[in-house]
Amino acid sequence: MLCKLAWGNVRRAGRDYLVYLLTLTLGVTVFYAFNTVSMQVDIAGIKEEGLSELMGSMLGYLTYFLAGVMAFLMVYANNFIMKRRKKEFGLYQVLGMGRGRVATIMALETVIVSVVAFVAGIVLGVGLSQLMTFFTASLFKTQIANFHFFFSVHAFNLTLACMLVMFVLTLLLNLRAVRRTKLIELMGAERRNESIKTRNPWIAIAIFAVGVVLVGVAYYRLLRDGFPLTETGDKLDGAMSQFGITTAMVTVGTFALFWGLSGMLIKLLQSLRGVYWRGLNMFTVRQLAAKVNTVCFSMGVIAMILFLAITSVTCGMSIANVMNENLERYNPVDVSQTYVYYTPETLDYYKEYVNPSEADRMVLADATVDLYAAWHGERKSADNNDETGKKVNIADVAGEHVQIDSYLSYPLGGSGPSVVAGEMCKAMGEKLPKALEGSNADAMGLYVTPASQYNKLRQMMGEEPVSIGRDQYLLTCDMGGELGDLYTKYMAGGHTLTLGGHELKPATDKSDEDTAAIANSAMGSNPGTVVVADELLSQLNLQPYSSNLLVNYKQGMDVSKADESIKYTMLDNLLVDGKEPGGWGVFITRSEMYTQAAQMNGMISYLAIYIGFVLVIACAAILSIQQLSNVADGSRSYRVLAQIGCDDRQIRHSVMAQQAVFFLFPLAVGLAHSFVALKVIIELVSVFGDMSIAGTVGLTCAIFLAAYGGYFLVTYLMSAGMVQAAIATRYSE
Amino acid sequence: MQTTHMATPVLEVAHLEKVYGALGNVTRALNDVSFTVNRGEFVGIMGASGSGKSTLLNCVSTIDAATSGTIRINGQDVTRMKQAKLSQFRREELGFIFQDSNLLDTLTARENIALPLTIARTNSAEISTRVQDVAARLSISQVLDKYPYQMSGGQQQRVAAARALVTDPTMIMADEPTGALDSKSARLLLESLEALNRRLRATVLMVTHDSFAASYTSRVLFIRDGKIFTELRRGDTDRREFFDRIMEVVAMMGGEGSDAL
Numbered sequence: 005m006l007c008k009l010a011w012g013n014v015r016r017a018g019r020d021y022l023v024y025l026l027t028l029t030l031g032v033t034v035f036y037a038f039n040t041v042s043m044q045v046d047i048a049g050i051k052e053e054g055l056s057e058l059m060g061s062m063l064g065y066l067t068y069f070l071a072g073v074m075a076f077l078m079v080y081a082n083n084f085i086m087k088r089r090k091k092e093f094g095l096y097q098v099l100g101m102g103r104g105r106v107a108t109i110m111a112l113e114t115v116i117v118s119v120v121a122f123v124a125g126i127v128l129g130v131g132l133s134q135l136m137t138f139f140t141a142s143l144f145k146t147q148i149a150n151f152h153f154f155f156s157v158h159a160f161n162l163t164l165a166c167m168l169v170m171f172v173l174t175l176l177l178n179l180r181a182v183r184r185t186k187l188i189e190l191m192g193a194e195r196r197n198e199s200i201k202t203r204n205p206w207i208a209i210a211i212f213a214v215g216v217v218l219v220g221v222a223y224y225r226l227l228r229d230g231f232p233l234t235e236t237g238d239k240l241d242g243a244m245s246q247f248g249i250t251t252a253m254v255t256v257g258t259f260a261l262f263w264g265l266s267g268m269l270i271k272l273l274q275s276l277r278g279v280y281w282r283g284l285n286m287f288t289v290r291q292l293a294a295k296v297n298t299v300c301f302s303m304g305v306i307a308m309i310l311f312l313a314i315t316s317v318t319c320g321m322s323i324a325n326v327m328n329e330n331l332e333r334y335n336p337v338d339v340s341q342t343y344v345y346y347t348p349e350t351l352d353y354y355k356e357y358v359n360p361s362e363a364d365r366m367v368l369a370d371a372t373v374d375l376y377a378a379w380h381g382e383r384k385s386a387d388n389n390d391e392t393g394k395k396v397n398i399a400d401v402a403g404e405h406v407q408i409d410s411y412l413s414y415p416l417g418g419s420g421p422s423v424v425a426g427e428m429c430k431a432m433g434e435k436l437p438k439a440l441e442g443s444n445a446d447a448m449g450l451y452v453t454p455a456s457q458y459n460k461l462r463q464m465m466g467e468e469p470v471s472i473g474r475d476q477y478l479l480t481c482d483m484g485g486e487l488g489d490l491y492t493k494y495m496a497g498g499h500t501l502t503l504g505g506h507e508l509k510p511a512t513d514k515s516d517e518d519t520a521a522i523a524n525s526a527m528g529s530n531p532g533t534v535v536v537a538d539e540l541l542s543q544l545n546l547q548p549y550s551s552n553l554l555v556n557y558k559q560g561m562d563v564s565k566a567d568e569s570i571k572y573t574m575l576d577n578l579l580v581d582g583k584e585p586g587g588w589g590v591f592i593t594r595s596e597m598y599t600q601a602a603q604m605n606g607m608i609s610y611l612a613i614y615i616g617f618v619l620v621i622a623c624a625a626i627l628s629i630q631q632l633s634n635v636a637d638g639s640r641s642y643r644v645l646a647q648i649g650c651d652d653r654q655i656r657h658s659v660m661a662q663q664a665v666f667f668l669f670p671l672a673v674g675l676a677h678s679f680v681a682l683k684v685i686i687e688l689v690s691v692f693g694d695m696s697i698a699g700t701v702g703l704t705c706a707i708f709l710a711a712y713g714g715y716f717l718v719t720y721l722m723s724a725g726m727v728q729a730a731i732a733t734r735y736s737e
Numbered sequence: 738m739q740t741t742h743m744a745t746p747v748l749e750v751a752h753l754e755k756v757y758g759a760l761g762n763v764t765r766a767l768n769d770v771s772f773t774v775n776r777g778e779f780v781g782i783m784g785a786s787g788s789g790k791s792t793l794l795n796c797v798s799t800i801d802a803a804t805s806g807t808i809r810i811n812g813q814d815v816t817r818m819k820q821a822k823l824s825q826f827r828r829e830e831l832g833f834i835f836q837d838s839n840l841l842d843t844l845t846a847r848e849n850i851a852l853p854l855t856i857a858r859t860n861s862a863e864i865s866t867r868v869q870d871v872a873a874r875l876s877i878s879q880v881l882d883k884y885p886y887q888m889s890g891g892q893q894q895r896v897a898a899a900r901a902l903v904t905d906p907t908m909i910m911a912d913e914p915t916g917a918l919d920s921k922s923a924r925l926l927l928e929s930l931e932a933l934n935r936r937l938r939a940t941v942l943m944v945t946h947d948s949f950a951a952s953y954t955s956r957v958l959f960i961r962d963g964k965i966f967t968e969l970r971r972g973d974t975d976r977r978e979f980f981d982r983i984m985e986v987v988a989m990m991g992g993e994g995s996d997a998l
Contacts, residue, residue: 281851281861290843644839647800648900649828650856651821 006105010112013092024081025121027625031074032125032163033132034618039067039159040133041610044140047154066615071166073622075173080302082114082174084629086181088636093182107179114178118171126163130155144606208267211260218257223680225250230684258673259304265669266293266300284650284658291641292662295634302630303670306623310674313619315681318705320612322686324605330528331601333482333518335594336465337554338563339570340523341379343589344550345369347412348419354587362584369585370416372409375553376402379570398555401566405555406460408522410451410533411546413503418547421449423501423534425487428494437486450479450532452503452546453522458535461554462519470535476511477501478535482520483528491515491532501534504544508536523552524592526600550586567593620708623670624715631663635723639730646731655731659723667716746809747908747940748774748797753806755792755963766792768963770806774908779934779941781954783987786946789963791912794944798831798910799823811907828857832901836913838893840885846872846896847881853904871899875929891922898929902939909933911943915950927953948987952980959986966990 014021089110096106134153229246273280273289280286346354346368355363379398413423429436458480459469472478479491495510502508523529529552557566571591635642645655755767766789774780784790795801797808799815808815810830818826832853833839840849847868854864872878875895880888888896894914901909911930915923931953933939943954951957953976959966969986971979 277861281855281864282858283855286848286855287841287844287852290841290848294843640839641841641843644841645852645856646824647798647827647833647839648853648856649824649826649831651824654856 006109007112010109010116013089013109014113014116021085021117024085025117025124027077027081027629028118028121029125029128030621030625031077032122032167033128034621035067035070035074035166036126036129036156036159036163037132037136038070038614038618039162040129040136040154040156041140043154043156043159044133044137045144047137047151066611067162069615070618073618074166075170077622077625078170078174079177080626081629082177084633086178087633103182107182110178110182111175114171114175118167122164122167126160129159129163133159140606140610144603146602205267205271208264209271210264212264212268215257215260215262215264218253218260219677220257222250222254222257225253226680226684230687254677255308258307258677259301261673262300262303262307262669265303269293284645284654287641287645288658288661291638291658292665295630295662295666299630299666302626303666306626307670307673307677309619309623310671311677311681313616313623313708314674314678314705315685317612317616317708318678318682319685320608324608328601328605330484331598333484334521334526334528335524335592335597336461336519336521337524337594338557339555339567339591339593341375341553341555341589341591342523342529342550343373343375343552343586345372345548345586347547347549348417350587358587365582365584366587367583367585368417369548372407372548372551373585375407375551376405376555379553396570398570401557401561401570402555403558403561404464405553406457406464408453408457408461408552408554410453410522410549410552411541412549413449413452413534414547415504415545416547422503423450423452425450425490425532428499429490431499432494432497434490434493437490450534451530451549452534452536452541452544453480454538454541455535456538458519462516464554464556465519467516467519470511470515472511472535472537474537474540475506475508476537477503477508478511478515480515480517480520480530480533480535481528482517482522482530484517487531488517503534503536503540504546506540506544511535523554523590524594524597526597526604550589563593563595567595616708617711620712621715624667624712627667627670628715628719631666631719632722632726634662635659635726639726642727642730652728652731655727656724659727660720663716663720663723667712667719671712745776746773747776747778747811748942749807749809750793750797751807751809753793753796753808754804755789755796755801756804765963767796767803770960770963770965772958772965772968774940774942776940777934777938778956779931779954780943781951781957782942782944782960783946783948783951783957783983784960784966785990788960790944790946790960793960794910794912794942797942798833799827828853829904830907832904832906832909834894834897834901834909834911834914836916838885838890838897838917840893840896840900842885845882845884846877846888846892849885849896850881850899850903853900857904867903868899871903874902874933875899889922890918891925894918894922894926895929898926902933906939908940908942911941913945913947914943915945915947923947923950948980948983951983952976957983957986959990961990 093106093110096109097103133156137151225246229243229250231247270289270293273285280289346366348368351366351368355366359366376398380396382395413421426436455470455472455478458478462469470478479495481488481491492514495515496513498510498513500507500509520530520533521528522533557563642655642659646652750773751771753767753770754765757764757766768789770789770793782790782793792801796803797810797815799818803816806816810826813826815823815826840846841852844852850868850871851864854867859867868881869878872881875898877892877895877899880892880896885893885896894917898909898911898914901911909930914930915926918926927950930941930943934941934955941954943950945951955971957969959968967986969979969982974982
């Protein structure tokens with residue numbers, strides 16, 4: 005009997021339950037699909053070792069977050085339903101049904117809806133996760149070789165557990181609601197004049213002003229101090245607590261802003277008498293004010309969530325973009341091998357801490373090694389055991405090649421660089437780039453390289469050589485951004501450099517950053533090099549720092565085969581007379597960098613889009629539920645308006661205006677916050693390259709806005725329908 | 738003292754019919770109803786629950802559509818008007834007072850009264866003076882800045898009356914205006930309506946099932962089963978006497994056993 009009643013209720017209260025059902029289903033779908041990501045990664049054919057584990061564990065934490073967002077959404081949607089059903093539950097009690105049985109009916113209703121939502125959500129989630137596999141593959145730039153239908157038991161269990169917890173939670177809340185409310189309130193829920201909690205408008209304005217000031221000061225502080233990431237040691241704690249204060253200010257300020265908003269709006273509009281006493285403006289403003297009072301908290305939450313979503317998405321995708329855009333510049337050749345020498349500053353450290361057992365083999369480098377000549381011999385280790393011991397010779401694969409030697413800017417056996425970025429800034433009276441502040445990078449010395457090697461690399465890349473005289477220098481850097489700008493400015497300003505007592509003038513006023521890389525890399529290999537004439541360099545007798553061999557394969561060679569054939573062979577063959585002048589080096593192929601970048605890009609984009617999308621949808625859903633319930637509550641008012649001669653169009657405009665404020669205000673505040681935060685982030689990241697917010701970011705934001713706007717539109721259309729139904733008594737026949 | 742000798746008709750209802758429901762399950766709420774209301778008249782419509790009196794008022798006030806027949810207000814046939822025109826017509830020609838005052842909860846009394854004027858885009862200075870005037874006439878000046886929930890039922894009903902009057906409508910429609918009021922508030926409201934009718938020549942059409950309320954009018958139409966059963970004119974009699982005559986009709990209608998009041 006109770007079951008039948010509950011089932012009937014769910015069917016009858018269909019429209020009210022629809023919102024709840026949709027929200028719940030959407031939640032389950034997203035939750036399930038999200039937790040299948042590690043399986044998708046496997047199927048998408050992303051072979052990188054450990055990537056699926058890494059993604060899995062990263063997403064593991066996000067799952068908690070997602071569960072939190074969903075729980076909030078469910079409780080919210082549930083309250084919406086309960087408010088609508090009050091009268092009915094009151095009626096059951098009037099008819100003599102005990103509270104226990106009323107509670108049972110309600111619990112049964114919740115069960116029915118939850119089960120339906122769960123089943124529908126899982127079905128949709130399974131479908132979505134298959135589709136997402138293709139999306140994942142395209143983000144990671146791989147091909148799906150072997151697609152098959154999959155179902156994740158892990159994700160299913162997780163979703164089920166999460167749903168059960170939420171189910172129990174909503175049930176407890178509902179039971180409490182039934183137990184606490186008095187019968188008279190249940191029955192009279194519709195008819196009573198709603199008491200309007202008015203705030204003293206002057207206090208509201210004051211609070212609003214406080215909010216504006218707090219947010220403004222927080223903006224100022226953030227723009228001035230930046231993020232505390234660049235600080236180190238003791239300064240970091242101070243910076244962190246300062247950042248904490250800024251965060252608290254912006255949070256409190258945002259809520260204060262929304263708290264005072266309604267009072268401020270009313271005062272403002274009332275002072276414009278011609279506007280206030282015109283059409284439905286007065287009604288619209290009062291209606292807003294009455295609701296803003298009760299929803300200011302959720303508007304604040306939504307503004308903050310939108311802020312987080314916009315910032316994380318834009319930021320994540322832009323960083324990925326920067327890395328991708330510069331990939332070509334960072335990886336000029338098919339393969340590069342770097343060999344780093346022991347210097348007076350590092351030798352003791354290596355002997356003592358890194359490899360004490362071989363300390364007697366280590367010697368200070370006094371000359372550079374010819375890497376090309378040394379790159380042959382037997383393979384000592386390999387991915388595949390059969391390959392061990394195989395003969396390898398770089399000459400078998402190498403076409404054009406060049407070795408770039410980097411020296412430190414002090415003579416053999418000396419110490420302390422003589423050309424330092426910090427000093428250069430001082431000479432120009434410029435501020436250090438943001439990201440170098442507080443780190444020891446301002447003491448970073450520039451490398452020195454002979455012009456002949458630099459020009460050979462340029463030739464290899466099809467560029468004209470640059471002539472550098474004995475008393476001239478050229479600064480190169482492949483990182484772009486602020487660091488690159490610093491060097492360009494220095495040369496353009498005609499500033500001189502002093503190297504070993506020789507005063508040098510700039511050879512040109514600008515250097516080409518596309519030929520500045522000295523090895524393949526993910527984020528740039530050359531933070532700053534002084535190119536000088538060969539005669540000068542040999543005369544200065546500088547301390548070698550590293551040698552970099554840049555090799556292009558012979559024309560027509562299969563790149564992946566060539567990569568494979570020369571892997572892991574270099575360092576074993578570099579002993580000079582049984583002594584070892586350098587400790588380590590890196591072997592980097594271009595294809596490896598491209599793959600890595602694609603994966604990194606894919607992962608960042610993936611997380612950013614996913615988190616952002618979930619957050620935006622959650623916000624939009626909450627707003628939508630709020631607005632629909634507002635309209636349902638206000639249907640009597642709309643009917644009155646129609647009766648006293650207000651035409652439909654005017655009423656719809658009023659509804660539109662109210663909803664626009666609710667949807668757009670939090671968005672505007674969130675955007676403003678993001679704008680400031682992004683400005684600071686861009687400044688921070690720009691040292692690695694020019695970060696532009698365009699392309700994919702624009703597209704993603706457009707998708708988000710479309711989703712948000714879509715919710716707005718659907719909400720408005722549904723509201724307009726509800727209003728029409730409320731006022732269209734004339735067509736009742 | 739009597740003003741009903743003027744013969745300008747404000748409302749002419751002819752052969753009005755209203756049928757609810759579809760084939761096989763038809764309710765005839767109004768059946769060939771015809772009557773005329775002249776300018777400055779205070780007309781009551783009485784009838785039991787389900788007699789069709791509220792349907793009549795809804796049709797006349799353009800809130801509901803008639804099935805057949807014509808309703809002319811100031812010479813215009815409202816049964817043939819388009820929706821947009823109807824809004825304008827309601828705004829300009831009619832004023833409404835309902836059983837529950839139907840004030841908007843979020844607006845103050847002043848704003849509620851001003852609403853029909855702002856909808857009609859009257860300028861704000863004029864709105865202000867007209868609201869003050871009508872509030873003074875109905876003795877509600879002291880509650881103008883209160884919200885509906887802060888007012889008594891009688892005050893709410895008078896605010897609603899003020900909202901109906903503020904546009905100087907051709908006709909005021911009152912649907913059981915005293916239904917939700919205690920006897921003192923009811924008396925105050927009825928006296929206000931009577932005064933409006935006498936002093937300002939406002940035409941009032943009031944639906945009620947309360948003989949006491951009906952005794953304030955100058956003419957009462959009795960409706961039963963969707964038809965006009967009879968009508969009573971107050972003439973020169975005083976209110977008590979008129980009340981007794983109304984009671985007689987009510988008793989007779991009830992006595993015939995169709996339905997009791």
